[in-house]
Amino acid sequence: MGSNNIVVFGGGSHPQLVNMICENLGVKPAHVELGKFSNGETSISVHESVREKDVYVIQSGCGHVNDNFMELLILLSACKTASASRVTAVMPYFCYSRQPDIPYTAKGAPLVSKQKENVSFQSSSNGGQAFTLMTHKPGEETLLKANDSGLRQFNNVGSSTNLIKSTSFSRIPMIPGGKEQGSSKTDAGELFNAQNSGYKLWVAQAGTLIANLLTTSGADHVITMDLHDPQFQGFFDIPVDNLYCKPIAQSYIQHHIPNYKEAVIVSPDAGGAKRATSIADSLKLSFALIHKERRSQLLKGPPSTTLTSGNTLPVTAPLITPFSSREMSSSTSTSKYVQTTMLVGDVKNKVCILVDDLVDTSYTITRAAKLLKDQGATKVYALVTHGIFSGDALIKIQQSAIDKLIVSNSVPQKETVEFLGKHRVDVLDVSRVLAEAIRRIHNGESISMLFEHGW
Amino acid sequence: MAIEAEDMSSNSIKILAGNSHPELAAIISKRLGIPLSKVGVYQYSNKETSVTIGESIRDEDVYIIQTGTGEQEINDFLMELLIMVHACRTASVRRITAVIPNFPYARQDKKDKSRAPITAKLIANLLETAGCDHVITMDLHASQIQGFFHIPVDNLYAEPSVLNYIETKTDLANAILVSPDAGGAKRVASLADKLDLNFALIHKERQKANEVSRMVLVGDVTGKSCLLIDDMADTCGTLVKATNTLLDHGAKEVIAIVSHGIFSGAARERLQNSKLSRIVCTNTVPVDLDLDILDQIDISPTLAEAIRRLHNGESVSYLFTHAPS
Secondary structure, eight states, X not given: OOGGGEEEXXXXXXXXXXXXXXXXXXXXXXXXXXXXXXXXXXXXXXXSOOTTOEEEEEOOSOSSHHHHHHHHHHHHHHHHHTTOSEEEEEESSOTTSOOOSSSSOTTOOXXXXXXXXXXXXXXXXXXXXXXXXXXXXXXXXXXXXXXXXXXHHHHTOGGGHHHHHHHHHOOSOOOOOTTOHHHHHHHHHHHGGGGGGTOOOEEOOOHHHHHHHHHHTTOSEEEEESOSSGGGGGGOSSOEEEEOSHXXXXXXXXXXXXXXXXXXXXXXXXXXXXXXXXXXXXXXXXXXXXXXXXXSSOOOSOHHHHHXXXXXXXEEEESSOOSOHHHHHTSSSOOOOEEEEEEESOOTTOEEEEEEEEESSOHHHHHHHHHHHHTTOSEEEEEEEEEOOOTTHXXXXXXXXXXXXXXXXXXXXXXXXXXXXXXXXXXXXXXXXXXXXHHHHHHTOOOHHHHHHOO | OOOOGGGSOTXXXXXXXXSSOHHHHHHHHHHHTOOBOOEEEEEETTSOEEEEEOSOOXXXXXXXXXXXXXXXXXXXXXXXXXXXXXXXXXXXXXXXXEEESSOTTTTOOSXXXXXXOOHHHHXXXXXXXXXXXXXXXXXXSSGGGGGGOSSOEEEEOSHHHXXXXXXXXXXXXXXXXXXXXXXXXXXXXXXXXXXXXXXXXXXXXXXXXXXXXXXXEESOOTTOEEEEEEEEESXXXXXXXXXXXXXXXXXXXXXXXXXXXXXXXXXXXXXXXXXXXEEEEESSSOOOOOOTTEEEEOOHHHHHHHHHHHHHTOOOTHHHHOOOO
């Protein structure tokens, strides 16, 4: 296969990354016109021949996700029907790779309905009911821990106050009821009356669907990076190359964090422990873990007496912050729903490096940073592969205890840098590793060395 | 045809609605006497779509109503539909029927230039991949799109409802039907036969998409009240130009009747400044134009009846020629 056989298309989501990858490959991004018809339908026209070519389409799952994803599908199918010999979807950040399995996000991520004005209408009775639905166990009594300062603090953040309050208060989504506000209220109530029928609410997992849609639209191969679940690869019937940001992150730690040998790698939740330990192991650093526990009935006494042991320091917090405790206690069914966050490991007087693959609402990572500072960490770095930063995430990070945010450019980070300032954000460049993967796949070489050594 | 709620075994049919057209879903569900199932379709703050099914749908006959609309949201609605279909598939339903009154991307149905995407075909494939067993749609831009699917597609016609409208709400004595382009001639000819009216044709020379250049009228419209018939009105450039052409040729008045009133872009201004005496569309897509000249035809009876017949395994072809009232 001659090198003139490669054609790289960029979607509209991240033109900067496309240019960087192309520069690394020494090719020009192929000419494609992306746009929309006046009725909103995505329109593309490919201005370069792809017949018998090896085609790469680069599109990250950011911004207006569904628009960008449809654009990718249409591009893939256009190339396929135009007789491309092979079509590879390059998705630095894979959209829909992380979907919570409960109707609200466990991290308190705000569920924003389509109609903005609906956000504020959630009545406390709905919220209370919903709250009960998810956690109710017969015979439980309410135990509200209102002593959390972390959540309170976030709730007082500037202009975002209202949004956070309303969304974090009722984590149950409501029916975005078109134009009839009145009816949607009752609908939302009805929806979650399901507790009477014993039916457990569930959220559709779009993972397999997304994989199948890509295959259907003609993708022969997928390149992505730091998939939230490595199992995601198994959803595909086509080869998926999951690249890692780890080598780049490691070299950043080695070169840009002073005295990194004294630092502690911290995983903000148990799910990321494996990712964090692998970095800690290769750099021979010590490791700590923040464990989030949602227990509803086990706490009998003050948490500090029951749970503290050794380096395990609990911080109790109600998962949601009510408008007022009166409203909460007025909810008819009672249940206690207390979240315990504990740190496993010693961070006192140490530099901490929080490692996570994905930061979306930044709820987890900012809370983790606060916990680390509370436990005596001198400095907190946050090292993140995919910085989606949706909603008011950037405001939260700005207010948080994170001293420095290190994020890759798998999704555009211009706004992040502008918002937080250059001194507080470092952007890791993943274009080289992606370009090298494209080059190797095009030439039929092995890419496994990229997993370990980066590029 | 009155539909009695008790006629239907309501425990074996479920109607789900997306966010694209809640009003239409509500009328259909009311007409069938079956409440809409509890589903929540939301958007996370990162703009990904999330679907929650609020009740058991195991082994049910599921109908999902979602139309193609929204200048900003058409892809969101499409993903909503795909995820809902997929959710139902994973929830072990017996059969999934997507009810798509206005099929999105229907106009991108051919490779009209090199490497142009045939997006309508892609959408058909995506729906099948997601797990659709059947599709109900209305007035497809090209009925050949049915052939893009490997599953049955019922392409319903708004024509019977339009026929009713013309017979009851317009003056037939002095009317003539007009097709604004050659592609719609067949549609208009069929209406003209049924109404026993004459018809005229406007031939347009198109240079770019959504842009119309020169118009040539074939037929005599002098002193007539013209009924301009088309399958969709999008930016309304064609409609307005056709109206002007007709009036220039001595037409008394022009009434436009379209199936899908998409009205995107500058449509509102164009219609407001146009010399159209009436613009009539169906409710396959939500219309939020507050123009005095706008009139709507309710096609929910046709869709509801199609759902009922499909569920009961009856023939649907009756609906191609008759509008249930």
